[in-house]
Amino acid sequence: MATEFHNLQELRHSASLVTKVFIQRxxxxxxxxxxxTKFPSELDNRIERTLLEETVKTLNSYYxxxxxxxxxxxxxxxxxxxxxxxxxxxxxxxxEKVLRKISGYIQEQNEKIYAPRxxxxxxxxxxxxxxxxxxxxEDRGSGGSSPSSSMSSGSSxx
Amino acid sequence: MPASGADSxxxxxxxxxxxxxxxxVGSTSLFFxxxxxxxxxxxxxxxxxxxxxxxxxxxxxxxxxxxxDAGVLPMASEDEDKDDEFRAPLYKNVDVKxxxxxxxxxxxxxxxxxxxxxxxxxxxxxxxxxxxHCPWVNNCIGRRxxxxxxLFLLSLTFHMIGVFSFGLIYVLHHMDDLWKLHCTVxxxxxxxxxxxxxxxxxxxxxxxxxxxxxxxxNEQVTGKFQGGVNPFTRGCCNNLEYLVCxxxxxxxxxxxxxxxxxxxxxPFLRPETDRQTPVKARDNGIxxxxxxxxxxxxxxxxxxDIKQQKTPPPLPxxxxxxxxxxxxxxxxxMGHHTKSIIPVSIPTVPQLxxxxxxxxxxxxxxxxxxxxxxxxxxxxxxxxxxxxESRESPVSHQAGLPVQPLLQxxxxxxxxxxxxxxLNSRSLTLKHSGRHGSKSHLSAVxxxxxxxxxxxxxxxxxxxxxxxxxxxxxxxxDNLINPADPQFIxxxxxxxxxxxxxxxxxxxxxxxxxxxxxxxxxxxxGVSRHxxxxxxxxxxxxxxxxxxxxxxxxxFIQRDSSPAFQGLMPRDLATQSVSSRDVPPPGxxxxxxxxxxxxxSLRDLVPQELTPPKSAAAxxxxxxxxxxxxLHERRELEERERMLRLQARSQALYGPDMxxxxxxxxxxxxxxxIRPAGSRGPTPPAYxxxxxxxxxxxxxxxxxxSPLSSSSTSSLTRGPKTSSSPxxxxxxxxxxxxxxxxxxxxxxxxxxxxxxxxxxxxxPRLFPSNASTTSPYTSYATTKRSSLLYxxxxxxxxxxxxxx
Numbered sequence: 020m021a022t023e024f025h026n027l028q029e030l031r032h033s034a035s036l037v038t039k040v041f042i043q044r045x046x047x048x049x050x051x052x053x054x055x056t057k058f059p060s061e062l063d064n065r066i067e068r069t070l071l072e073e074t075v076k077t078l079n080s081y082y083x084x085x086x087x088x089x090x091x092x093x094x095x096x097x098x099x100x101x102x103x104x105x106x107x108x109x110x111x112x113x114x115e116k117v118l119r120k121i122s123g124y125i126q127e128q129n130e131k132i133y134a135p136r137x138x139x140x141x142x143x144x145x146x147x148x149x150x151x152x153x154x155x156x157e158d159r160g161s162g163g164s165s166p167s168s169s170m171s172s173g174s175s176x177x
Numbered sequence: 178m179p180a181s182g183a184d185s186x187x188x189x190x191x192x193x194x195x196x197x198x199x200x201x202v203g204s205t206s207l208f209f210x211x212x213x214x215x216x217x218x219x220x221x222x223x224x225x226x227x228x229x230x231x232x233x234x235x236x237x238x239x240x241x242x243x244x245x246d247a248g249v250l251p252m253a254s255e256d257e258d259k260d261d262e263f264r265a266p267l268y269k270n271v272d273v274k275x276x277x278x279x280x281x282x283x284x285x286x287x288x289x290x291x292x293x294x295x296x297x298x299x300x301x302x303x304x305x306x307x308x309x310h311c312p313w314v315n316n317c318i319g320r321r322x323x324x325x326x327x328l329f330l331l332s333l334t335f336h337m338i339g340v341f342s343f344g345l346i347y348v349l350h351h352m353d354d355l356w357k358l359h360c361t362v363x364x365x366x367x368x369x370x371x372x373x374x375x376x377x378x379x380x381x382x383x384x385x386x387x388x389x390x391x392x393x394x395n396e397q398v399t400g401k402f403q404g405g406v407n408p409f410t411r412g413c414c415n416n417l418e419y420l421v422c423x424x425x426x427x428x429x430x431x432x433x434x435x436x437x438x439x440x441x442x443x444p445f446l447r448p449e450t451d452r453q454t455p456v457k458a459r460d461n462g463i464x465x466x467x468x469x470x471x472x473x474x475x476x477x478x479x480x481x482d483i484k485q486q487k488t489p490p491p492l493p494x495x496x497x498x499x500x501x502x503x504x505x506x507x508x509x510x511m512g513h514h515t516k517s518i519i520p521v522s523i524p525t526v527p528q529l530x531x532x533x534x535x536x537x538x539x540x541x542x543x544x545x546x547x548x549x550x551x552x553x554x555x556x557x558x559x560x561x562x563x564x565x566e567s568r569e570s571p572v573s574h575q576a577g578l579p580v581q582p583l584l585q586x587x588x589x590x591x592x593x594x595x596x597x598x599x600l601n602s603r604s605l606t607l608k609h610s611g612r613h614g615s616k617s618h619l620s621a622v623x624x625x626x627x628x629x630x631x632x633x634x635x636x637x638x639x640x641x642x643x644x645x646x647x648x649x650x651x652x653x654x655d656n657l658i659n660p661a662d663p664q665f666i667x668x669x670x671x672x673x674x675x676x677x678x679x680x681x682x683x684x685x686x687x688x689x690x691x692x693x694x695x696x697x698x699x700x701x702x703g704v705s706r707h708x709x710x711x712x713x714x715x716x717x718x719x720x721x722x723x724x725x726x727x728x729x730x731x732x733f734i735q736r737d738s739s740p741a742f743q744g745l746m747p748r749d750l751a752t753q754s755v756s757s758r759d760v761p762p763p764g765x766x767x768x769x770x771x772x773x774x775x776x777x778s779l780r781d782l783v784p785q786e787l788t789p790p791k792s793a794a795a796x797x798x799x800x801x802x803x804x805x806x807x808l809h810e811r812r813e814l815e816e817r818e819r820m821l822r823l824q825a826r827s828q829a830l831y832g833p834d835m836x837x838x839x840x841x842x843x844x845x846x847x848x849x850x851i852r853p854a855g856s857r858g859p860t861p862p863a864y865x866x867x868x869x870x871x872x873x874x875x876x877x878x879x880x881x882x883s884p885l886s887s888s889s890t891s892s893l894t895r896g897p898k899t900s901s902s903p904x905x906x907x908x909x910x911x912x913x914x915x916x917x918x919x920x921x922x923x924x925x926x927x928x929x930x931x932x933x934x935x936x937x938x939x940x941p942r943l944f945p946s947n948a949s950t951t952s953p954y955t956s957y958a959t960t961k962r963s964s965l966l967y968x969x970x971x972x973x974x975x976x977x978x979x980x981x
Binding site: 033034038039041044046047048049050064065066067085086087088092093095096100103104112113114115118126129130134135136137139144145146147148149150152156158159 | 234237241253271272273278288306325328408409422424426427429440441442443444449
């Protein structure tokens with residue numbers, strides 16, 4: 020019992036931020052918002068390449084959609100002109116809408132994929148769309164940062 | 178209007194925008210009130226409504242251009258900054274549609290500016306797609322509001338044309354009663370609109386041209402794509418389309434922050450361990466061991482990995498280390514004081530104070546043992562600085578001491594430490610210098626050169642460092658005894674990073690303490706990332722290792738060297754001088770020499786790089802403003818005093834007719850006294866400057882008609898002359914040649930100088946007054962100021978020498 024209690028306590032590990040990895044913008048297409056899909060080496064043993072690449076590609080597609088010059092953006096512009104830009108007080112621009120979508124997507128990705136791996140993606144908009152910041156967390160458990168403690172807790176919990 | 182980056186909203190910034198607004202609104206209102214009724218009746222009732230709509234459009238665009246965020250990029254967080262520290266060239270190249278575009282490091286915002294981004298100095302922030310800062314709207318024009326600005330210009334042009342033409346029609350129809358109120362007002366309105374129509378039309382046309390070419394005003398003005406291809410253009414039509422129809426990009430600053438909390442709880446999944454976890458749970462023994470073999474400790478692994486990535490590339494291999502060890506051994510042998518491997522740093526004034534006090538206590542020469550003891554005490558308590566100093570004293574006994582090999586031995590050995598020091602300090606420096614908006618990027622340059630160099634580069638740079646570090650303490654000694662080994666002198670421009678150790682409690686453990694940022698700023702003046710004006714170099718790597726150190730940097734470093742230190746060193750050495758037992762004078766002269774030589778080098782270097790002392794001064798941004806102000810004040814004061822004294826001196830020497838300033842004590846001295854007038858103690862309190870005494874001493878030498886003095890004179894002139902051209906060519910071996918020529922030449926007259934010991938009594942007066950605070954920063958600033966004074970004095974004394 021004492022062991023179990025001890026293991027329960029050990030189970031309550033906390034994570035500490037170790038470092039941040041920055042995925043830079045990809046300017047090969049100009050100033051449109053794109054992030055590099057190059058896999059950072061620091062994440063080699065933290066997450067599968069495919070997962071991260073998938074995330075980045077999805078984000079890039081979202082941004083491309085937001086910045087697309089087409090019918091909707093033209094209409095928006097005309098409307099804004101016509102109302103002497105008062106419409107901006109009432110309505111959300113398309114870009115903002117897409118940004119909200121992006122933010123939700125990042126949140127979901129964080130919850131499902133990244134947090135279980137001790138990672139956290141920060142919305143690029145908070146960094147001025149310059150970088151995609153991925154925070155690396157490490158196990159800073161009371162039993163030390165070795166998996167033995169978690170293993171022992173896992174094994175004892177059995 | 179968005180608040181400027183600085184918190185002070187200057188009222189003067191609002192004058193143009195208020196003027197523009199008043200003129201616009203005022204004249205248009207007058208137009209509507211006085212002219213439009215007649216127009217509606219006579220020409221067409223639709224005229225006023227159209228004009229009104231147009232005016233509304235103008236106002237709306239004006240408001241948007243004025244109040245809309247131009248696309249301000251928020252400052253980078255500290256973590257992001259850290260990422261770039263170890264490989265921090267000023268520019269980063271990026272490929273945009275096949276064209277290489279340079280991204281410049283923004284020292285204020287701590288990131289590499291995206292393409293087309295620029296830092297607005299008025300607003301003190303980086304703006305995306307920066308066009309220009311418009312005073313008429315008191316706002317930056319950038320990505321988000323360029324459209325509104327352009328439309329404002331367009332609509333304003335049309336509006337002004339409309340107002341002008343309708344007003345003209347009105348006036349032409351009312352020529353007979355021109356002085357009626359309505360007519361007069363209309364006249365005024367059309368004159369205003371006609372007057373401002375020309376520039377507005379010009380500006381509109383200019384921006385039309387820019388849009389068609391796909392350039393920003395900034396790019397046009399700086400001629401970025403003048404000759405080459407503009408990768409940002411999409412063709413004329415698409416550019417216009419982009420201008421009008423593109424979606425408004427979002428605001429980056431002051432965003433509503435709706436953060437949802439995400440819990441990150443270990444244990445963490447790992448790419449390969451996902452399927453092994455159940456095994457782990459089942460088996461307690463073997464599998465866990467295997468897992469551990471694979472991933473010994475996730476935490477440890479990650480940390481070690483991260484650490485490896487974080488730490489700079491491994492330092493060069495053994496030779497340096499052995500050399501360092503040998504140097505350490507040598508230094509131990511020399512002084513028996515070496516406790517730390519860090520060989521040199523600038524001795525700060527607090528460290529020097531006991532020595533200075535010891536010196537000042539007796540105008541008579543201080544026995545070397547006492548000096549040694551003092552410095553030893555000091556060094557033991559304070560750090561390696563004085564130890565290296567005092568170490569040099571006994572060394573001077575042996576004229577033929579193989580300084581070079583020892584120092585060289587120590588060079589590489591220290592290089593190891595210095596490298597890590599450098600790298601660690603660089604990170605700090607860059608961060609802090611950047612934080613303080615330092616404008617010199619050479620620290621990054623240097624740091625980069627040190628840190629991210631391939632091993633050969635590291636070795637060279639480390640040896641550079643080491644040599645410099647060892648030479649910085651031994652330089653005076655070198656000049657005297659072993660007239661400057663070229664490699665030491667040549668590497669004088671080595672980064673001042675070697676000076677860091679003094680301020681950093683740091684070791685090779687990688688832990689970097691964080692002394693106050695400003696402690697580093699002076700040192701890193703030349704070493705931070707911001708580009709000084711003359712530098713348009715490719716990344717630092719070449720900048721420092723393969724090339725001569727940047728002249729500005731070098732000059733800065735030279736300036737940096739503590740004159741007190743240098744001044745004392747030769748003096749100390751001379752007190753135990755080999756041949757002559759004229760202890761104070763040789764020391765004094767030696768100090769003159771070394772400082773002279775250094776001044777010469779400084780002087781010669783000044784044209785090269787300190788030509789904008791303001792660039793160096795710009796690097797003083799990291800200094801606290803008060804210190805800088807006091808520095809400059811002090812410098813000016815000293816210069817004035819010096820000029821005064823020199824004139825007084827010349828007056829004393831050549832007769833009262835030349836005198837401008839009445840300096841009684843000068844007159845008391847016979848003009849053709851062999852001894853320099855300043856040799857007698859009384860003057861120091863009056864003039865309070867060691868530099869003055871030395872300059873008068875030198876002047877005395879220069880003015881002497883005695884053979885000794887003539888020889889010294891000739892040596893004086895020879896010194897600068899020999900050094901000037903090589904120095905101007907940028908070679909630092911000139912120092913060596915100068916040292917060589919100076920040191921023997923100055924030996925004879927050294928006996929004449931007797932005033933300098935007393936002059937050193939001014940030192941405590943000079944320094945303690947400024948080194949009242951014991952912070953190394955202040956003392957460093959003090960020493961720096963002294964070095965500045967030295968440089969200015971150096972020029973003067975050289976000029977005097979040249980007069981002969």
